[in-house]
Amino acid sequence: MKKLIQEKTTILSDMLDGFVLANPENEVIADSVVVRKEKKDKGVALVSGGGSGHEPAHAGYVAQGMLDAAVCGEIFTSPTPDKILEAIKAVDTGDGVLLIIKNYAGDVMNFEMAQEMAEMEDIKVAKVIVRDDIAVEDEDMRRGVAGTVFVHKYAGYLAEQGDDLDTIVGKVEQLLEGMRTIGMALTPPLVPSTGQLGFDLAGDEIEVGIGIHGERGLKREIIKPVAKIAEELVQTLQKEVSSSEVIVMVNGMGGTPLSELNIAAKYINKTLADHDTAVVRWFVGDYMTSLDMQGFSLTLVPNHEEVLKALEAPTASKYFG
Amino acid sequence: MKKLIQEKTTILSDMLDGFVLANPENEVIADSVVVRKEKKDKGVALVSGGGSGHEPAHAGYVAQGMLDAAVCGEIFTSPTPDKILEAIKAVDTGDGVLLIIKNYAGDVMNFEMAQEMAEMEDIKVAKVIVRDDIAVEDEDMRRGVAGTVFVHKYAGYLAEQGDDLDTIVGKVEQLLEGMRTIGMALTPPLVPSTGQLGFDLAGDEIEVGIGIHGERGLKREIIKPVAKIAEELVQTLQKEVSSSEVIVMVNGMGGTPLSELNIAAKYINKTLADHDTAVVRWFVGDYMTSLDMQGFSLTLVPNHEEVLKALEAPTASKYFG
Secondary structure, X not given: XXXXXXXXXXXXXXXXXXXXXXXXXXXXXXXXXXXEOOOOOOOOEEEEEEEEOOOOOOHHHEOOOOEOEEEEEEEOOOOOHHHHHHHHHHHOOOOOEEEEEEOOHHHHHXXXXXXXXXXXXXXXXXXXXXXXXXXXXXXXXXXXXXXXXXXXXXXXXXXXOOOOHHHHHHHHHHHHHHXXXXXXXXXXXXXXXXXXXXXXXXXXXXXXXXXXXOOOOOXXXXXXXXXXXXXXXXXXXXXXXXXXXXXXXXXXXXXXXXXXXXXXXXXXXXXXXXXXXXXXXXXXXXXXXXXXXXXXXXXXXXXXXHHHHHHHOOOOOOOOO | OOOOOOOHHHHHHHHHHHHHHHOOOEEEEOOOEEEEOOOOOOOOEEEEEEEEOOXXXXXXXXXXXXXXXXXXXXXXXXXXXXXXXXXXXXXXXXXXXXXXXXXXXXXXXHHHHHHHXXXXXXXXXXXXXXXXXXXXXXXXXXXXXXXXXXXXXXXXXXXXXXXXXXXXXXXXHHHHHXXXXXXXXXXXXXXXXXXXXXXXXXXXEEEEOOOOOOOOOOEEEEOOOHHHHHHHXXXXXXXXXOOOEEEEEEEEOEOOOHHHHHHHHHHHHHHHHXXXXXXXXXXXXXXXOOOOEOEEEEEEEEOOHHHHHHHHOOOOOOOOO
């Protein structure tokens, strides 16, 4: 296996040690929790996290205007409740803590367990569960994918402006109501901790409806021009996102050159225009990756004044913009 | 070939059309020149560019605090003198234009030809030629690689603070004097305009000393732990960079996950510390890529007060930070 690693067993600690070099305003506590060195002294604190392998998510979003803590599990592996509890305790200002959880069984279980433990220590905790991935039909089983980053940014903005915990939960739930994502892959990710590919894919095939942990998708197709791919993804999303004005994220999966994401954006824009849908703001880049997978996901959010303002507000994170 | 493209012949125009969607403060003129919509009305204007395939370079750096124009050639192909001339004429404020050229025969020839044409129209033009790639022994033949992005930022800062053309050239030449880069690859890039890989590499091999156009490197080795790779690259650079305080860029080649760049940074830091070298500032991310190549380059710059200040100064580019 060709990967830039030292040992399979030290991947997480090595990447976090490296992360704080370029992000010296953050630090790692409890081995795997990234927090700001200068913590907030009031307002709702935001905690997210999950398995690693999605960089810059989630540690890269620990910054003024976004998260207060990211709990980092091993590659594609949920962090344990005790680490999540450490994160909650480290950042709570007394005004409550919001857990932003991607909808995976392990994450939900462990974050909820940490929530109970924190509540036993009289910390006020609420949660939102992101399930933006339209590829899964059963709504309860829908996975949290790239849209989670919009939640980080929106909730971070609301916390900054002083909204209380219940208000933030209510507003984020509204965002979740309308936001949908679907992804596609040209290649599977190579998982450095196991040496295995996420799935097999032939030299001329793409996988549509993939997750961000090497899960196979909805279907396999022969590669086609990007305009056709854009059309397919947009049509799938528009079954549930009917707004005529949308905010769009074209999220690279980690191994996709920016040039190709830009080309995809052009044809997504064309398809949306053909369907009388205007884009009010684009986000194109690597936000929620799956190791070195090539491909992208497309997220549509119905335009909304406060959401747009929040997404455009400044943040100290160098990975969002 | 599995790539997110529409047609081989429209790659450049498609990627630029997509680029301006997420960068609406910029526009494309003369089919392939990216400029700011709001142009400066005084001060030295900065023009760079070259073949495409290095995104976010160079168009991503057209922003307040960095470039005024990027001339974008086809993938790995120098732009023509007439396009470069258009860029010069579009951004000249009367205070002179600096051309930032990567040292490749085609780029140097075409930019110099454009310089002559502009001078015939009484525009004051100067140039700097970046040749930071230590992998090539003959100094005149050294290629311009990731260090070019530091030149964009440094010169952009100097132009903002009102330095005149000669002063900027002098200061940039001093930066070039001390800055060195070396790169390595786990995989070659797949060139979408030809469908060809840049070079062949076996499943257990890495290539050290690669360029950013699919050029083969200095040597081929069996993959080894990243600490050993870091040691080899640092030692090579320290033959010519002897400063005990350095600014460091760990530049992803386009297909490398951020997690692996962070792991590489940790071990580079360790090796530098072992050689009594302190890092004053880290830049870790995709700055000057080679399509979807996996690997990274390492750039060392001797610490220098004004250079550091310039690199840390704000810029409107979302791709530098």
